[in-house]
Amino acid sequence: MAKVLVNFQDEFLQDIDKIAELEHRTRSSLIREALRRYLLQHKTEAAKKEAQSQQTSQPVDNKIIFPAAKAS
Numbered sequence: 001m002a003k004v005l006v007n008f009q010d011e012f013l014q015d016i017d018k019i020a021e022l023e024h025r026t027r028s029s030l031i032r033e034a035l036r037r038y039l040l041q042h043k044t045e046a047a048k049k050e051a052q053s054q055q056t057s058q059p060v061d062n063k064i065i066f067p068a069a070k071a072s
Helices: 010-022 027-057
Strands: none
Touching (some): 010 027
8 A cells, every 4th residue: 555645734634633533543544535435426427527418419319200191
């Protein structure tokens, strides 16, 4: 597992530590989970945007064509 150095404001880190303590987990575990959730949200939103762009870029032909009526 790789290590990453990240800088946080002191107050922000204190908030992280409080939540980690409440949840009986490590700071690293909490930050990993937060980033996993962020990445999942980002991927989900990107997939939705992609699906929307595909829907709008493909013309939909929803015309109903009736056979010509015979002249009487």
